[in-house]
Amino acid sequence: MATVDRWLLPDGIEEVLPPEAARIEAARRQVLDLFQRWGYEFVVTPHLEYLESLLTGAGQDLDLRTFKVIDPQSGRLMGFRADITPQVARLDAHTLRREGPSRLCYAGSVLHVQPRALSTSRSPIQLGAELYGDASPASDVEVISLMLDMLDMARVPDVHMDLGHVGIYRGLARAADLSGQAEQELFDALQRKAVDEVAALTDHLQPGMASMLRALAELSGGREVLELAQACLVEAPGDVHRALDDLIAIADELEVRYPELPLYFDLGELRGYHYHSGVVFAAFVPGVGQSIAQGGRYDGIGADFGRARPATGFSTDLKSLVSLGRMQLDEPLTGIWAPDSRDVYLWQAVRRLRREGQRVVQALPGQASGAAGEAGCDSQLVWRDGQWAVAPLAL
Numbered sequence: 001m002a003t004v005d006r007w008l009l010p011d012g013i014e015e016v017l018p019p020e021a022a023r024i025e026a027a028r029r030q031v032l033d034l035f036q037r038w039g040y041e042f043v044v045t046p047h048l049e050y051l052e053s054l055l056t057g058a059g060q061d062l063d064l065r066t067f068k069v070i071d072p073q074s075g076r077l078m079g080f081r082a083d084i085t086p087q088v089a090r091l092d093a094h095t096l097r098r099e100g101p102s103r104l105c106y107a108g109s110v111l112h113v114q115p116r117a118l119s120t121s122r123s124p125i126q127l128g129a130e131l132y133g134d135a136s137p138a139s140d141v142e143v144i145s146l147m148l149d150m151l152d153m154a155r156v157p158d159v160h161m162d163l164g165h166v167g168i169y170r171g172l173a174r175a176a177d178l179s180g181q182a183e184q185e186l187f188d189a190l191q192r193k194a195v196d197e198v199a200a201l202t203d204h205l206q207p208g209m210a211s212m213l214r215a216l217a218e219l220s221g222g223r224e225v226l227e228l229a230q231a232c233l234v235e236a237p238g239d240v241h242r243a244l245d246d247l248i249a250i251a252d253e254l255e256v257r258y259p260e261l262p263l264y265f266d267l268g269e270l271r272g273y274h275y276h277s278g279v280v281f282a283a284f285v286p287g288v289g290q291s292i293a294q295g296g297r298y299d300g301i302g303a304d305f306g307r308a309r310p311a312t313g314f315s316t317d318l319k320s321l322v323s324l325g326r327m328q329l330d331e332p333l334t335g336i337w338a339p340d341s342r343d344v345y346l347w348q349a350v351r352r353l354r355r356e357g358q359r360v361v362q363a364l365p366g367q368a369s370g371a372a373g374e375a376g377c378d379s380q381l382v383w384r385d386g387q388w389a390v391a392p393l394a395l
Contacts, residue, residue: 040103055086090302092132128313133310144295147281156324162281167278277299281314335358336361338361350362
């Protein structure tokens with residue numbers, strides 16, 4: 001390998017250098033403090049674990065995004081986490097085993113085989129919050145509100161919210177008795193808004209059912225979409241009406257809490273269809289093709305761990321949040337410069353200042369005081385009147 005190649009990183013894998021690393025860490029602390037104020041408890045999950053556990057209940061999409069390796073000790077297949085949410089779901093179902101609602105949050109690096117988009121990282125820092133143990137729309141409203149408060153704290157401008165409900169399509173597909181392949185083909189066509197293709201795939205169904213499925217491709221827009229859906233889906237099964245009622249209840253509450261927030265509804269949007277079970281939501285900003293934060297309801301994910309629990313939550317990439325937001329993170333780097341000396345009284349002064357929360361950088365052998373500015377120091381320790389004292393840095 002050529003010497004120059006030793007410094008190359010794989011595509012989509014990047015280093016984070018100062019001061020950007022400091023900004024990301026400051027944002028992480030602020031967001032986790034926000035989550036704590038809402039009652040969410042912080043958990044840490046492993047970067048690597050057995051594949052069966054890592055992908056349980058997560059669907060094929062996550063399997064395709066997961067790096068896989070062989071554990072040399074056991075010979076079993078392992079994976080680097082590509083999504084922390086299934087790990088937290090296992091923790092709630094199998095480890096904590098609480099009876100009532102449980103609020104958990106997390107922040108950690110994940111690794112993707114392929115990035116979400118060409119311009120995004122394969123090693124994002126996933127940050128999110130999950131609420132387990134409650135199946136009501138109130139839980140969905142809570143996690144959406146928390147997500148919006150996070151974006152507001154990060155000062156992300158011009159946020160727009162997309163809302164949908166996979167239970168509407170799921171209920172219609174079940175009532176139409178579609179085969180697995182037919183359901184997947186129709187799902188793909190709806191995602192592409194391929195109206196003619198949707199019509200062809202539903203041509204063999206009863207006219208009423210075909211009409212309702214075709215309507216999903218065009219039921220997108222403002223609040224009027226929900227009223228139109230109630231009219232178009234009047235003959236739908238009861239579970240479809242319940243899903244639509246939940247979506248309306250969530251929209252009503254969000255409009256009260258965030259009257260200035262633009263809401264967009266898309267009943268053909270089936271983001272995470274094989275993973276989510278209810279409402280799905282995503283936050284967008286103009287000029288960014290991908291959502292900056294997203295989530296939804298995924299009831300029953302803990303079933304494979306022996307305990308199915310209602311669940312809803314959201315996640316975001318912390319690095320993207322910092323780059324898109326205007327959070328006040330850039331506090332000037334200051335500090336106290338200490339000279340290179342083995343004087344015990346100097347050491348005691350340095351130690352005392354650090355314990356008081358001051359940033360103190362001590363010179364190494366051969367470093368002149370001119371290095372203080374490069375180290376971000378604006379003051380220095382000087383010997384004065386028989387003691388070490390802080391004084392302005394001499395220019």
